[in-house]
Amino acid sequence: MFFNAFSNPKLGKWIIPGTGVIWFLGCFLLLRRYDVEIEHALIDAFIFSLVFLGGIFVLDRVFSLFAPKGKNLWLLFAVPLILSWIGVMAHRYVLVWGFDEEEYLDFLTKSFYLRWTILAMAEQLISVLALVVSRLEVQEEVRKREAQMLQLSKEAELAQLRQQLQPHFLFNSLNSINALVVSQPKKAREMVLQLSEFLRGTIRKDAQKWISLEEELNYLKMYLDIERVRFGHRLEVDFKVAEEYYQIKLPQLLIQPLVENAIKHGLYGVTGEVKIEISGRKEGSHFILEVLNPFDPESSAVEGTGFGLSSVERRLFLLFGRTDLLECEAEDHIFKVRLKIPQFL
Incomplete structure (x- = not known):
């Protein structure tokens, strides 16, 4: 899987939930900074965090099946951009459906493009970072395989030298025995x-x-x-x-x-x-x-x-x-x- 590049045997299962919690706290504090009521800020930040984690999940599904290379690297930016647009639209639709306070709905409309920009940049950054880490892990695996092949090659040559040594000594000894058989x-x-x-x-x-x-x-x-x-x-x-x-x-x-x-x-x-x-x-x-x-x-x-x-x-x-x-x-x-x-x- 593409985002398994972030995995770790001990800490991997906490990375995505931890990222979601940090995202939630950041959104909540930012909304409070704009004087959004606590109840609205909590619900807004929670739904926006679900949108964020949902985008990561979709990116994981997409890029685990197809890792962009060469001319297709533009997909690293295009796919998060489209996903973030869909996510912000879904976020806005849910909140408009759930709240009727005019002041908050006005704030929601005015902050639409800012939310899209922040979400798109975050998902693009995660996509690029995941690809880089994934390729570094692939390179490390290649390096390990090459080291193993080199070690196996050394062991094979050592074994060959070891096997050659016995026949070499045996040949000399048999020649000596042959010379002594008659005399x-x-x-x-x-x-x-x-x-x-x-x-x-x-x-x-x-x-x-x-x-x-x-x-x-x-x-x-x-x-x-x-x-x-x-x-x-x-x-x-x-x-x-x-x-x-x-x-x-x-x-x-x-x-x-x-x-x-x-x-x-x-x-x-x-x-x-x-x-x-x-x-x-x-x-x-x-x-x-x-x-x-x-x-x-x-x-x-x-x-x-x-x-x-x-x-x-x-x-x-x-x-x-x-x-x-x-x-x-x-x-x-x-x-x-x-x-x-x-x-x-």
Whole structure:
């Protein structure tokens, strides 16, 4: 309905009656100002208020079926003008029929055009105001729908990244298992069991729910157990995260791609034992996590899709709308990835 633009869940039902009461009091005081007798002023103001509310009701019916737009906006002024004319005529007819005092009837005739002007202006103002509020509400609804669509789009992309991460890791693990099946079948079976345990713990998790750092590190250690089957004593991981940070919340599987990237570029490009360091600390409203791995700048680049770091960077942007939460730098044969996770508590 057109005039439902004024509605409010708590106060809406009082707006029109309240407007009628204010209109009645205004008319009564104005009539008394012109020395109209109290009895006449009360009846006159009451009937004029009914005319006013009746005009609002008719406007509501008309504009709820047809909201003027563009070239039809002139109806916002024409319809109230016609309705107010009809209303003032009806008001005058009722009072002429009910009263026979010559002085009051003369006042009624002389004030006819003034009454019409006041009523027409009031109804036109209400019509315009209702249209403006109605359109603002429509715009707000459109904005909310766009925000919901954007949120759904973000959630869909996050889910897609989450789904891509598992096949990406699974593909790498199956390649490793395939390489071990002939040469080291015992290690291949061990890796299959560990992979099954890891996937059982991660696939069932709600992708939208954040987990504690302790839980994330437990999944990470399961992943590293799988990788150690391939690399044996060559892979060493040093965790430097104090237990006081274990209850910090973060998106699931946000660290694992960073460690996977460190293993790929550390162990494939370096001979001998490799030590990867994972450290964490709190800085202001951020939890800082760093992953360091050695690398040989002269070795040939490791082939890959580059999915790991790019997926983390994209997830961070979708979650926080920022592009400065993941930093990478290489210095003195050490490659460092720095992850900043905003903390809102």
